[in-house]
Amino acid sequence: MPKLEISKIHDAYKEGGECPLCSLLDAVERIYLHSFQHSRVMEPNVRVQTNAKGFCPDHWNKLYQQENRLGTALMAHTHLVESRPRIVSRLESLRAEAHKARGGRMRSRLPLSAKDGDVMDCAVRDLADSVDRCFLCDLLAMDRARYCFTVVYLWKKDPEFLPVYRSSRGFCVSHFLDVFAQARKALNREDLALWLDETVPLMTASLERLEGEVEGFGKVHRYESTEPVGETVRTALVRTLQKMAGRMFRPEGK
Ligand SMILES: [Zn+2]
Numbered sequence: 001m002p003k004l005e006i007s008k009i010h011d012a013y014k015e016g017g018e019c020p021l022c023s024l025l026d027a028v029e030r031i032y033l034h035s036f037q038h039s040r041v042m043e044p045n046v047r048v049q050t051n052a053k054g055f056c057p058d059h060w061n062k063l064y065q066q067e068n069r070l071g072t073a074l075m076a077h078t079h080l081v082e083s084r085p086r087i088v089s090r091l092e093s094l095r096a097e098a099h100k101a102r103g104g105r106m107r108s109r110l111p112l113s114a115k116d117g118d119v120m121d122c123a124v125r126d127l128a129d130s131v132d133r134c135f136l137c138d139l140l141a142m143d144r145a146r147y148c149f150t151v152v153y154l155w156k157k158d159p160e161f162l163p164v165y166r167s168s169r170g171f172c173v174s175h176f177l178d179v180f181a182q183a184r185k186a187l188n189r190e191d192l193a194l195w196l197d198e199t200v201p202l203m204t205a206s207l208e209r210l211e212g213e214v215e216g217f218g219k220v221h222r223y224e225s226t227e228p229v230g231e232t233v234r235t236a237l238v239r240t241l242q243k244m245a246g247r248m249f250r251p252e253g254k
């Protein structure tokens, strides 16, 4: 059973917003990014993981945007030391396989058959995997699992949580899927139907409201109105993007 994160979930619901999981994961991601630049960069068990997995493109970019480029450079260097032999061997195996398949004069004019491609497909998968693997995404996935577990747990067990849950805006679409997966695992059929009876209306109402709000945002910008813009309209676009994309959006540098 994953660790419960009761106070974190309560705090996130108190804060409000389009999706409590987006807020929690955004906050914890910032903490990780900061710590990779400072204390964590030298911890041996962390280095073992960053050497082996590295980061996905999004997280390399976020690390690069932090102020301490030296920390990022140290991690990039040792990750490259560890991953280069494997990358080079896959590249070489692509080349060797192409030469092997070339065969005689006639055969060399034919495109590769599916069978010829087996070793190549394997090398390609391995190379693609080396780009996608990410120590930070793995850490966030564990946090996400604990948060989803706690939301479903509280919904089922804590009567004080129910009114808070019912007055929330549901989740972004991506985190709805995560919580739904957890609800499907943890709840019996009757409770799953009840959970959906409560949650689907939160989601549909929130999507409908955002549609109107982001339209309002568009109008204000289209007509370059000089009227003062309220908080709801001002934040409508970032909240709509969050609902659809499952992450917090903020202006550059914030
Ligand atoms: Zn979310």
Ligand SMILES: [Zn+2]
Residues within 6 Å of the ligand: 055, 056, 057, 058, 059, 134, 135, 136, 137, 138
């Ligand atoms: Zn990542």
